[in-house]
Amino acid sequence: MVNISERLQADILWRAHVKMMVWVTWMFTTFAAGLFAILVFQRMTYPLFWEDLIYYLNLRKVGKALKSRMQRGVITYLDSFLYQAKKMPDKAFIVFEGQTLTYQDVDKRSNQFAKVFRTKGGLKKGDIVALLMSNEPDFICVWFGLSKLGCEVAFLNFNIKSKSLLYCFESCGAKSLVVGADLVSSLGEVLPSLKENAIEVWVTDIGCPHEGVNTLLDKVEQASDMALPDCPRADLMSNFLFIFTSGTTGLPKAARVGHLKAVMCMAFLRLCGARSDDNIYITLPLYHMTASLLGIGGCIQLGATCILKKKFSASQFWKDCVKHNVTVFQYVGELCRYLVNQPVVPEERAHKVRVAAGSGLRADVWREFARRFGKINVREAYGLTEASIGFVNYTNEIGPIGRAGYFNKLNMPFEFLSCDPQTYEPIRTDSGRCVKANKGETGLLVAPVSVMNPFLGYAGNTLQSEKKLLRDVFKEGDVYFNTGDLMLQDHRDFVYFRDRIGDTFRWKGENVATTEVSEILGSLEFLQEVNVYGVTVPGYEGRAGMAAIVLKMDQKLDGKKLYNHLVQSLPAYSWPWFLRIQTSIDVTETFKQQKRKLVQEGFSPEAVQESLYFLDLSQRDYVPLTQSLHDDIVSGKIRL
The missing domain is CATH 3.30.300.30 (ANL, C-terminal domain)
Structure with a gap:
C-alpha cells in the first residue's frame, strides 16, 4: 500500500510539473510573441527609438558629470582646464609644429602672461581685450592668462581689413589688443586710429618695428610661472568671450558668449564619440567657436591631446593624420570637399581616424568621403555662436544635421515655424500666435530663451540683438531666439538644413x-x-x-x-x-x-x-x- 501511495503521489507531482512546464512555456511564448510584436511595431513606427534613447541617456550622463564637477568647484571653462592641469599635468595638451606643451606647460605659461598683463598693463576683471592671432600655442596661453585676470576676450578674424577691424573694436568696447608676431605687418594702416582711441597694443614678440607697441615675450620670460593667488571667480551666467560672426553679408557682429554656453560646448566631442586617449586634429582658426570652444574645449573636457595646425592644408591633411596618429578631426563648411578633390595618396587609407565631427557637410560630398577614406564615423552637427540650440546626427544616415524626436526635445526645446515665403517672417494667426510647420515642410528654427539657452545679444548693436528675438510666439510673454535658419523635419524625425535666410x-x-x-x-x-x-x-x-x-x-x-x-x-x-x-x-x-x-x-x-x-x-x-x-x-x- 505504501508503494502504491508513493507512486500515486509521484504521478500527481509529475502531472503538476508537466502542467506547470506547459503553463511556463505558454507564458514565455506569449511574452516572447508580445515582445516580438512590440519590437516589430517599434521598428515600423519608431525605428530609431534605441538610438534616440541612448543619445538622450548619454546627454544625461554628461549633464550629471558636469553637475558633479560644479559641486566640486569646477564651474567655468577655465576651471575645467585648471582641473585637468592639476589632474594630469604631464599629459600632452598641444602639439604644434614639432613643439609639445603639456597641460601644466600651458597653465604655467598662461600664469606668466597674466602677471605681465596685470603688472605692466594694469588689466583687471571686466576689462575687454581683443586678440588678433593665428593658430599657435600662445593664442591659448594668452587667452587663458587674460581669463585668469577675469578679462573678457574678443577673438578677431585675422583676415578682416582695417575698416572692419576698427568696427570690431568699437562694437565690443575693447581697450587693449594683443597681436601675434606674424600679424604685426597688418597693424600699419590702423595703428594711428588705435592710438587715437587710446587702445593699448601688445605684440607676442621681443621687439616691434612700430613705435608705441608693447612687447610681450621679453617680459613673459622674466615673469614667475606660479599660480596667481587671487584669481577672480566668474559668474556662470556672465559673459566669457566675444566671437564675431563671419560677416558674409555685412560687417561682423560681436556675439556675446557666456560662461554657461562655453561649458556646454565642451561636451560636443564627447557626444560625438571622442575619448581621453584621442589625438584631435584642429586645423580651423581658433578665433572661430568651432575650434576654440568645441575643439580646444572638447580636448580639455576629455583630457585629450590637440594636434594644432596653423592653417588647413588639403595636400598635407592625411599625411599629418598618419604622422601624429590622429583619431578625431574637426571639419566645417567645404573642408571635406577639398579633401575629396585631392589626388589619391597612400595616407588617406593608412590613417587611424575614426571620428570626423563638424558641420556644413553636403550629402554629395559626404557619400564620396565615406566611400574614399575608409570607416570614419561622420558626426554632422548644427550649432550657433549666439545661442545653445544645436543638433548632432548620431546615426549613420547621410544628409541630416540631427534628430527632432521626443527625446531630443527633452534635452533642448525647439520648434519649426511656418513663415511667409517672401519676407520669411513667422506666420501668425488672427490671435497673433505663430504656427508650427508640419513634418515635410520647411520651417524657421526657433528656440525658447531660457536659463539653459540664454541670448546675451550682440555687443554694441541693440537693434540687431532685438531682431533675433521673437515675442508672444505661442503665448503672451514668451520669448524665442530666431536662428534665421530654415530647416525641414521629415516623417522619420530627421532634421535637414535647408538654407539661411x-x-x-x-x-x-x-x-x-x-x-x-x-x-x-x-x-x-x-x-x-x-x-x-x-x-x-x-x-x-x-x-x-x-x-x-x-x-x-x-x-x-x-x-x-x-x-x-x-x-x-x-x-x-x-x-x-x-x-x-x-x-x-x-x-x-x-x-x-x-x-x-x-x-x-x-x-x-x-x-x-x-x-x-x-x-x-x-x-x-x-x-x-x-x-x-x-x-x-x-x-x-x-x-x-
Whole structure:
C-alpha cells in the first residue's frame, strides 16, 4: 500500500510539473510573441527609438558629470582646464609644429602672461581685450592668462581689413589688443586710429618695428610661472568671450558668449564619440567657436591631446593624420570637399581616424568621403555662436544635421515655424500666435530663451540683438531666439538644413534653397565646386538662379548633360539660368561660401570677366552669354 501511495503521489507531482512546464512555456511564448510584436511595431513606427534613447541617456550622463564637477568647484571653462592641469599635468595638451606643451606647460605659461598683463598693463576683471592671432600655442596661453585676470576676450578674424577691424573694436568696447608676431605687418594702416582711441597694443614678440607697441615675450620670460593667488571667480551666467560672426553679408557682429554656453560646448566631442586617449586634429582658426570652444574645449573636457595646425592644408591633411596618429578631426563648411578633390595618396587609407565631427557637410560630398577614406564615423552637427540650440546626427544616415524626436526635445526645446515665403517672417494667426510647420515642410528654427539657452545679444548693436528675438510666439510673454535658419523635419524625425535666410531666394512664386540646388549640381562628375545664388533680372519679380562653378581638372562644361540632370532632379523654378565659370570659389576662413560679391556683379559680361553661360531652353543646353544675348534678356526680347 505504501508503494502504491508513493507512486500515486509521484504521478500527481509529475502531472503538476508537466502542467506547470506547459503553463511556463505558454507564458514565455506569449511574452516572447508580445515582445516580438512590440519590437516589430517599434521598428515600423519608431525605428530609431534605441538610438534616440541612448543619445538622450548619454546627454544625461554628461549633464550629471558636469553637475558633479560644479559641486566640486569646477564651474567655468577655465576651471575645467585648471582641473585637468592639476589632474594630469604631464599629459600632452598641444602639439604644434614639432613643439609639445603639456597641460601644466600651458597653465604655467598662461600664469606668466597674466602677471605681465596685470603688472605692466594694469588689466583687471571686466576689462575687454581683443586678440588678433593665428593658430599657435600662445593664442591659448594668452587667452587663458587674460581669463585668469577675469578679462573678457574678443577673438578677431585675422583676415578682416582695417575698416572692419576698427568696427570690431568699437562694437565690443575693447581697450587693449594683443597681436601675434606674424600679424604685426597688418597693424600699419590702423595703428594711428588705435592710438587715437587710446587702445593699448601688445605684440607676442621681443621687439616691434612700430613705435608705441608693447612687447610681450621679453617680459613673459622674466615673469614667475606660479599660480596667481587671487584669481577672480566668474559668474556662470556672465559673459566669457566675444566671437564675431563671419560677416558674409555685412560687417561682423560681436556675439556675446557666456560662461554657461562655453561649458556646454565642451561636451560636443564627447557626444560625438571622442575619448581621453584621442589625438584631435584642429586645423580651423581658433578665433572661430568651432575650434576654440568645441575643439580646444572638447580636448580639455576629455583630457585629450590637440594636434594644432596653423592653417588647413588639403595636400598635407592625411599625411599629418598618419604622422601624429590622429583619431578625431574637426571639419566645417567645404573642408571635406577639398579633401575629396585631392589626388589619391597612400595616407588617406593608412590613417587611424575614426571620428570626423563638424558641420556644413553636403550629402554629395559626404557619400564620396565615406566611400574614399575608409570607416570614419561622420558626426554632422548644427550649432550657433549666439545661442545653445544645436543638433548632432548620431546615426549613420547621410544628409541630416540631427534628430527632432521626443527625446531630443527633452534635452533642448525647439520648434519649426511656418513663415511667409517672401519676407520669411513667422506666420501668425488672427490671435497673433505663430504656427508650427508640419513634418515635410520647411520651417524657421526657433528656440525658447531660457536659463539653459540664454541670448546675451550682440555687443554694441541693440537693434540687431532685438531682431533675433521673437515675442508672444505661442503665448503672451514668451520669448524665442530666431536662428534665421530654415530647416525641414521629415516623417522619420530627421532634421535637414535647408538654407539661411538671405541665401534663399524666390523665383516664379517659389522659394529656391541654394544648398539643395548646389547639392544636386555637385553630383555631376565634371563639377568640382558649386555656389548657387539669385540675381535680379529687369522686368521680373524675385531673383533668377545663377551658379558659380569650378570644373574638375581636365574637364569641360557639358551643358546638355547638366540640362538633362536638372530635368530629372529639380523643379524648373530651381534651375540656374546663368552659370559663371571660376577657377576657385571664394570662401571665408571657416569655409563658408561667399555670395555677396557674386550677387552684386550679377550676369553682366561687362561686370564679370569670367566665362558666363545662359540656359537656352530651345537648345536644351547652356550657351555662352554674349553681350548681345545679355541685352536681349535685359530688354525682355528673350523671356525667362
